[in-house]
Amino acid sequence: xxxxxxxxxxxxxxxxxxxxxxxxxxxxxxxxxxxxxxxxxxxxxxxxxxxxxxxxxxxxxxxxxxxxxxxxxxxxxxxxxxxxxxxxxxxxxxxxxxxxxxxxxxxxxxxxxxxxxxxxxxxxxxxxxxxxxxxxxxxxxxxxxxxxxxxxxxxxxxxxxxxxxxxxxxxxxxxxxxxxxxxxxxxxxxxxxxxxxxxxxxxxxxxxxxxxxxxxxxxxxxxxxxxxxxxxxxxxxxxxxxxxxxxxxxxxxxxxxxxxxxxxxxxxxxxxxxxxxxxxxxxxxxxxxxxxxxxxxxxxxxxxxxxxxxxxxxxxxxxxxxxxxxxxxxxxxxxxxxxxxxxxxxxxxxxxxxxxxxxxxxxxxxxxxxxxxxxxx
Numbered sequence: 001x002x003x004x005x006x007x008x009x010x011x012x013x014x015x016x017x018x019x020x021x022x023x024x025x026x027x028x029x030x031x032x033x034x035x036x037x038x039x040x041x042x043x044x045x046x047x048x049x050x051x052x053x054x055x056x057x058x059x060x061x062x063x064x065x066x067x068x069x070x071x072x073x074x075x076x077x078x079x080x081x082x083x084x085x086x087x088x089x090x091x092x093x094x095x096x097x098x099x100x101x102x103x104x105x106x107x108x109x110x111x112x113x114x115x116x117x118x119x120x121x122x123x124x125x126x127x128x129x130x131x132x133x134x135x136x137x138x139x140x141x142x143x144x145x146x147x148x149x150x151x152x153x154x155x156x157x158x159x160x161x162x163x164x165x166x167x168x169x170x171x172x173x174x175x176x177x178x179x180x181x182x183x184x185x186x187x188x189x190x191x192x193x194x195x196x197x198x199x200x201x202x203x204x205x206x207x208x209x210x211x212x213x214x215x216x217x218x219x220x221x222x223x224x225x226x227x228x229x230x231x232x233x234x235x236x237x238x239x240x241x242x243x244x245x246x247x248x249x250x251x252x253x254x255x256x257x258x259x260x261x262x263x264x265x266x267x268x269x270x271x272x273x274x275x276x277x278x279x280x281x282x283x284x285x286x287x288x289x290x291x292x293x294x295x296x297x298x299x300x301x302x303x304x305x306x307x308x309x310x311x312x313x314x315x316x317x318x319x320x321x322x323x324x325x326x327x328x329x330x331x332x333x334x335x336x337x338x339x340x341x342x343x344x345x346x347x348x349x350x351x352x353x354x355x356x357x358x359x360x361x362x363x364x365x366x367x368x369x370x371x372x373x374x375x376x377x
Contacts, residue, residue: 001031001032001033001034001102001103001364002034002099002100002101002102003025003028003033003034003035003036003101003102003104003105003363004035004036004037004038004094004099004101004103004123005021005024005025005036005038005105005106006037006038006039006090006104006105006106006107006108006111007021007037007106007107007108008039008045008078008079008108009039009042009044009045009046009202010040010042010043010044010045010078011042011043011044011203011205011233012042012044012078012205013042013044013078014201014202014203014205014233014274015046015201015202015203015231016202016274016275017107017108017109018039018046018050018107019046019275020107020129020173020275021037021129022046022049022050022053023173023174023175024105024173024357024359024360025037025053025055026053026176027173027356027357027359027360028360028363029054029055031360031364035055036055036056036057036058037050037055037056037057037058038057038058038090038093039057039058039060040059040060040079040081040086041059041060041061041062042062042080043062044203044233045059046233047059058093060086060089060090060093062080063080063081066080066081067079067081075109075110075132076110077110078109078110079108079111083110083111083112083114083115086110086111087114087115087119088118091118091122094123095122100122100123101123101124102123102125103123103124103125103126103127103363104119104122104123104125104127105126105128105129106127106128106129107128107129107130111128112135112136112137113136113137113138116128116137116138116139117138125140125141125366126138126140126141127139127140127141127142128142128143129142130142130144131144131145131146131299132295133154133155133158135158136158136159137158137163139159139163140162140163140164140366141163141164141165141363141366142155142159142163142164142166143166143171143359144165144166144167144168145166145168145169145171145172145173146168146169146277146299147299147303147347148298148299148302149302149305151167151168152167154167155167164366166358166359169278169281169347169348169349169351170349170351171351171358172275172278172282172348172351173275173357173359174278174282174351174352174357175259175279177257177258177259177260178260178263178283179353179355180260181260181261181263181264181283182282182350185264185283189284189338189341190338191267191333191334191335191336191337191338191339192337193224193267193268193330193334194223194224194225194267195225195226195227195265195266195267196224196225196227196267196268196269196270196327197226197227197262197263197265197266197268197269197270197271197285198212198213198226198227198229198271199228199229199230199269199270199271199276200270200271200272200292201231201272201274201276201292202231202232202255203233203234204231204234204236204292205292206292206316207236208270208290208292208315208318209228209230209234209236210236210239210243211318211319212228212270213228213240213244213247213250214323215321215323215327216324217246217247218320218321218324219324219327219328221331223249224249224331225249225250225251226247226249226250226251227250227253227262227266228244228252228253229253229254229256229262230252230253230255231254231255232255237254240252241254259276260279260283263280263285264283264285266285267285267286267337268285268286268287268288268330268337269285269288270287270288270289270290270323271287271288272289272290272291272292272293272296273289273292273293273295273296273299273300274296277289277303277309278348280344281308281344281345281347281348282344282345282348282351284341284342284344284345285341285344286309286330286337286340286344287308287340287344288309288310288311288323289303289304289309289311289312290311290312290313290314290318291311291314291315292315297314303347306347307339307343308340308344308347309344310326310330310340312326
């Protein structure tokens with residue numbers, strides 16, 4: 001089976017979309033599929049990381065006069081070109097190389113039915129990975145691995161009845177290291193906080209990491225160890241390293257391949273939304289979250305109500321003082337921390353517990369899979 005993935009990473013977009021597609025591609029490769037990527041050459045792209053994992057990447061050119069916006073949630077600007085131009089360039093690559101993929105998978109907030117209809121003639125099936133539910137799609141399969149109060153009806157008005165939906169954390173695309181970590185885990189979380197993990201994604205464009213470090217500098221509990229993780233695409237990584245070095249209880253990590261180990265050791269995390277949410281929940285790691293983009297709010301508030309996280313709110317309103325206060329609150333309430341861990345595990349369940357990614361099983365079995373909505377694993 002030949003599969004093409006259209007996704008992007010950039011300083012504006014972040015790395016989450018590309019990284020979860022990279023995880024998906026590794027599971028697909030294990031099933032014997034040939035997987036390659038089409039990405040645009042944005043500043044902060046992950047082309048070298050993708051090729052380093054053994055996948056080919058066709059880089060679409062970054063335009064001389066890119067579509068720009070100061071609004072981080074103006075998703076149309078994330079392409080730097082129009083959807084029509086992007087579709088033409090993607091189709092041109094497929095035609096020139098005589099590629100007609102069995103699946104063309106898109107994971108991009110800037111792409112919708114306009115792009116998909118232009119690519120319909122160039123692929124056997126289309127799959128979309130989304131979590132916004134804010135635009136129409138013309139696809140055969142849609143994945144939203146996130147948790148919402150209205151998950152069952154969220155996509156009713158944006159896809160056709162012929163579209164198969166994979167909805168909820170039971171379809172979370174988890175890296176293999178997390179499956180191994182869960183199998184090897186021997187500890188039972190009792191709610192005590194001895195070690196914390198700070199990770200706000202590869203870019204952390206709003207520098208929430210810096211806020212947590214500011215809170216730690218004023219915090220009196222020096223006996224709690226802290227692991228701080230940033231990505232190579234974080235423009236402030238050297239500054240953050242210096243700040244970490246100034247606090248004796250803090251260890252700095254950059255672009256790690258042992259995140260599951262750090263999450264397994266931690267008793268509490270500070271982070272944002274995205275794929276890391278389900279990695280934390282899968283391992284039962286309680287988390288205090290800060291909303292770093294508007295599209296995270298609905299999900300994080302729903303998770304707060306469900307009990308698996310404590311959400312502090314929008315990043316522009318969260319201060320180091322609020323973070324330090326939350327640390328003190330949870331340190332004094334191990335029963336609350338323990339319940340958060342239990343709720344997190346119950347929410348995600350055990351996707352991939354048999355060693356196979358549930359999403360990949362659906363892709364490989366399609367169209368034998370029957371029904372519009374697939375039940376959570």
